[in-house]
Amino acid sequence: MNKRIAVTAGTFDPVTLGHLDVIARAAAIFDEVVVGVFENPAKKKQFSLETRFLALTKAVENLPNVRTVIGKGFLAEYAASIGACALVKGARNGTDFEYEKVQADYNKEHFGVETLLLVSDTRFDGLSSTLVRAKIAAGEDVSAYLPQGVAEILKKEL
Numbered sequence: 001m002n003k004r005i006a007v008t009a010g011t012f013d014p015v016t017l018g019h020l021d022v023i024a025r026a027a028a029i030f031d032e033v034v035v036g037v038f039e040n041p042a043k044k045k046q047f048s049l050e051t052r053f054l055a056l057t058k059a060v061e062n063l064p065n066v067r068t069v070i071g072k073g074f075l076a077e078y079a080a081s082i083g084a085c086a087l088v089k090g091a092r093n094g095t096d097f098e099y100e101k102v103q104a105d106y107n108k109e110h111f112g113v114e115t116l117l118l119v120s121d122t123r124f125d126g127l128s129s130t131l132v133r134a135k136i137a138a139g140e141d142v143s144a145y146l147p148q149g150v151a152e153i154l155k156k157e158l
Contacts, residue, residue: 009036018124022090036071059147076107
């Protein structure tokens with residue numbers, strides 16, 4: 001029997017409880033989940049690649065079938081190269097869904113990789129890395145939005 005591998009990715013600037021929820025749900029579905037910190041040149045990052053990777057690795061440390069990587073290039077191409085059968089993405093609202101649908105169609109056509117969209121848990125509908133960064137800039141405590149141990153990692157870079 002072939003191992004079912006899924007890939008999920010983001011800039012994780014920083015990783016939030018919403019991200020962790022999607023990753024944990026994917027881990028319950030697939031044999032292995034590879035979570036990649038992929039750079040998006042269009043996004044300005046607050047935290048270094050190393051800090052984001054360390055925080056992500058800390059966030060998933062209790063999920064035995066999840067491993068973290070620093071990815072380069074096109075996500076679907078990477079997924080196909082490691083034999084993944086699916087990309088997993090979270091969708092908080094219709095805007096997220098519409099964006100991901102276009103990407104999913106392209107990834108299926110060009111790389112043969114399916115996309116599984118997981119609807120966000122309502123607890124995390126308004127949670128985003130952008131919100132967390134804004135609260136950090138305002139000097140607010142953000143630990144309630146982050147997986148355990150992540151706030152401490154981020155503080156080292158602030």
